[in-house]
Amino acid sequence: MVWPFVVIAVALVVHGVSRRWPDLVQQIVMPLGVAAIGVALWQIGCDMSGTDIFPTPWDTVLAFGDIIESDRLLGDSIASLYRVTWGFVLATMCAVPVGLVVGWSTRSFWAMNPIIQGLRPISPIAWIPIAILWFGIGDGAGVFLIFLSSFFPICVGTMAGVRNISLVHQRSAANFGVHGFELMRRVVLPGAMPQIITSLRIALGVAWLVIVAAEMVGMDSGLGYLINDARNMGSRYDLVVATMIVIGLIGIVLDLLIRRLETFEEVKWGYVKQ
Amino acid sequence: MGVREAVSGAERAKVVVEGVSKQFTRRGEALPVLADVDLEVHKGEFLCILGPSGCGKSTLLNIIAGFEKPSTGRVTIEGEVVRGPDPRRVFVFQEYGIFPWASVWDNVALGLRRMTDKGEQHDIVQKTIDLVGLSGFERSYPRELSGGMKQRVEVARALAVSPDVIYMDEPFGALDSLTRLTMRSELIRIWESEEKTILFVTHDVDESIQLAERVVVMSARPGRIADIVEVGLPHPRDLGSPEYGRIKNRLYELLGVEHSV
Numbered sequence A: 001m002v003w004p005f006v007v008i009a010v011a012l013v014v015h016g017v018s019r020r021w022p023d024l025v026q027q028i029v030m031p032l033g034v035a036a037i038g039v040a041l042w043q044i045g046c047d048m049s050g051t052d053i054f055p056t057p058w059d060t061v062l063a064f065g066d067i068i069e070s071d072r073l074l075g076d077s078i079a080s081l082y083r084v085t086w087g088f089v090l091a092t093m094c095a096v097p098v099g100l101v102v103g104w105s106t107r108s109f110w111a112m113n114p115i116i117q118g119l120r121p122i123s124p125i126a127w128i129p130i131a132i133l134w135f136g137i138g139d140g141a142g143v144f145l146i147f148l149s150s151f152f153p154i155c156v157g158t159m160a161g162v163r164n165i166s167l168v169h170q171r172s173a174a175n176f177g178v179h180g181f182e183l184m185r186r187v188v189l190p191g192a193m194p195q196i197i198t199s200l201r202i203a204l205g206v207a208w209l210v211i212v213a214a215e216m217v218g219m220d221s222g223l224g225y226l227i228n229d230a231r232n233m234g235s236r237y238d239l240v241v242a243t244m245i246v247i248g249l250i251g252i253v254l255d256l257l258i259r260r261l262e263t264f265e266e267v268k269w270g271y272v273k274q
Numbered sequence B: 001m002g003v004r005e006a007v008s009g010a011e012r013a014k015v016v017v018e019g020v021s022k023q024f025t026r027r028g029e030a031l032p033v034l035a036d037v038d039l040e041v042h043k044g045e046f047l048c049i050l051g052p053s054g055c056g057k058s059t060l061l062n063i064i065a066g067f068e069k070p071s072t073g074r075v076t077i078e079g080e081v082v083r084g085p086d087p088r089r090v091f092v093f094q095e096y097g098i099f100p101w102a103s104v105w106d107n108v109a110l111g112l113r114r115m116t117d118k119g120e121q122h123d124i125v126q127k128t129i130d131l132v133g134l135s136g137f138e139r140s141y142p143r144e145l146s147g148g149m150k151q152r153v154e155v156a157r158a159l160a161v162s163p164d165v166i167y168m169d170e171p172f173g174a175l176d177s178l179t180r181l182t183m184r185s186e187l188i189r190i191w192e193s194e195e196k197t198i199l200f201v202t203h204d205v206d207e208s209i210q211l212a213e214r215v216v217v218m219s220a221r222p223g224r225i226a227d228i229v230e231v232g233l234p235h236p237r238d239l240g241s242p243e244y245g246r247i248k249n250r251l252y253e254l255l256g257v258e259h260s261v
Ligand SMILES: Nc1ncnc2c1ncn2[C@@H]1O[C@H](COP(=O)(O)OP(=O)(O)OP(=O)(O)O)[C@@H](O)[C@H]1O
Pocket: B024, B025, B026, B031, B033, B051, B052, B053, B054, B055, B056, B057, B058, B059, B060, B094, B203
């Protein structure tokens, strides 16, 4: 049992380094340290329980070799990303215009809001049987499910953004004769944009959660399917955990990419505290 | 003063407010805010509306500008009933009305977006930005400006379209006292050279005497016109003159405030 000594040694080193380079410690050493403690606990858990099904950290590292070698990792990642991308892009193209109109016009708000609020709480997972019925096993069903899971957060976020546009801005627009389509482009869309971007971020996160679940239940490719496959083909839990880590990493990258939208000059006003 | 004579010569009513009252409903209860306001604003006049906070100055100006409907009565401009806002008459808001998602340049160009001559449009925008002293900030966004600078962008946005009438609702409230003085004299210079009709809401007695030809004093709850005071002083106005002091006393008296402590 060397682990306790390793942990103590690491703690002493961190303490020493933090005196000299506080920023380095806060932003790099500390997060790495927390991750290392997590991995250490994982290893200790494996050692103490004596399991031979659940993989150790090192088993998982080796499993990466296996999935990369078997050519599954790249193909299944692309399959999942393909469905998410198309579903998300189509949902954005439909949900933003609908949200702008429904949020702006009181009449369409009364007409459309009940149906939107009524469909919104239905988990996209519940749509899986219908998706398969309509589109069969394959990309169509995946894209459809991602469309559904992204559409409602984006639509509701856009509506809220539009309804938050201040009265002074509405009045300025009216005063300068901005109407119709121009009003949408010059005032309503940019005024709601910060909240639209926040809703895109939420929707993409949800889409990434949903696609894995959907692929586990009703598809024959993708990272979710890979997880299921690994368990069914002789309980390869090392492959399961390795795939989970890949899912997490891709999720982080997707979020970082979409967050770049928040850095445009036209929307920064929505994120700074006045 | 030339402008005054020209105005009193024409003496044509520009804005006429007839029997306007307004009530809001608050928690099911009627809340009278304006009662029976009658007012005539002359063409080319600089008129100040002065009154304590909450007396209904903004409400009155919003009704005149067409943003709100009066409960009774009507507003006419050159004989035409006001039914909504109009680009020929621009409102400068008490809170920032400029768009935070657009640069200073794009904000000022808002009212000129339909101009076909882009070269002329460019010249007007640049000239107006220079006029309010924001040269060099054309590409900045409102969040990068101070409160006073934002207010000047808003004034520039209004001036760029060269409107007939400008409605200003405490436009200099957020400025420091030095910038406020500069803005006041700039405004007077523009008003004298371009013969605009200006309705200017304020709760600052000195501001109203420095700017207005006539000061409309409102009383509170429900707001009504207590009296209209003529300020017969030529610009630039001498703030130390006995006439200035006399008008100031009269305004304080109408507002019901004891100002000598
Ligand atoms: N939309 C509204 N609904 C209900 N009450 C309102 C509304 N707008 C204004 N009021 C009330 O009307 C009164 C007058 O408001 P108004 O904004 O016209 O005052 P003001 O004279 O401009 O004050 P200030 O100098 O503080 O700007 C206030 O008592 C306010 O509470």
